[in-house]
Amino acid sequence: METSNLSRKPEQQLTGILKVILCIPAVITAIQALAGNLTANPIQAAIQRSGQMAVILLALTLSITPLRTYFGWRFLAGWKKILGLSSFFYAASHFLLFLVLDYGFDPAGPYYTMDYL
Numbered sequence: 001m002e003t004s005n006l007s008r009k010p011e012q013q014l015t016g017i018l019k020v021i022l023c024i025p026a027v028i029t030a031i032q033a034l035a036g037n038l039t040a041n042p043i044q045a046a047i048q049r050s051g052q053m054a055v056i057l058l059a060l061t062l063s064i065t066p067l068r069t070y071f072g073w074r075f076l077a078g079w080k081k082i083l084g085l086s087s088f089f090y091a092a093s094h095f096l097l098f099l100v101l102d103y104g105f106d107p108a109g110p111y112y113t114m115d116y117l
Contacts, residue, residue, distance in 0.1 A: 011075055011078060014075075015078055015079070015082065018079060018082055019082060022057070022082070022083075022086040025049065025053050025090075026050075026053075026089075026090070026093070029045075029046055029049050029050070033046055043097070043101045043102055044102075046097055046101070047094060047097045047098050047101075047102065050090050050091075050093045050094035050097060051090075051091075051094040053087075053090040054087050054088075054090035054091035054094055057083055057084075057086050057087035057090060058084075058087045058091075060083050060087075061080060061083040061084045061087055064076045064077075064079065064080045064083070065080075
C-alpha cells in the first residue's frame with residue numbers, strides 16, 4: 001500500500017522540507033562552481049562555504065537538546081539526527097575539497113611526510 005504525501009504527519013512533511021533546505025547551500029555552491037561564478041579563488045570559496053555550513057549545523061545540532069529540555073519542544077527530536085548527518089556531510093566535503101582540490105592529494109607532499117633526521 002502506498003501512502004500519499006497528504007496523508008503524512010506534519011512532522012514528517014517538515015522533516016522532508018528540512019532535508020531539502022539543508023541541501024540548498026551545497027547545490028548553490030556546485031552550480032556557481034560549474035558556471036565559474038564563485039570568486040577569484042573558487043577553491044578557497046568552496047572550502048570556506050562548506051566549513052561554515054559544517055560549523056553552523058554543528059551548533060544547531062548541539063542546541064537541540066537544551067531547547068527540548070527547557071522549552072519542551074519535542075518535535076526537534078527527529079531533526080537532531082538530520083542536522084548532525086548534514087553537519088558531517090559538510091565537514092567531510094570541507095576536508096575532501098581541501099585535501100583533493102587545494103593540495104592535490106599528493107602523498108609525497110610536505111604535510112604527509114616528516115623529514116628524516
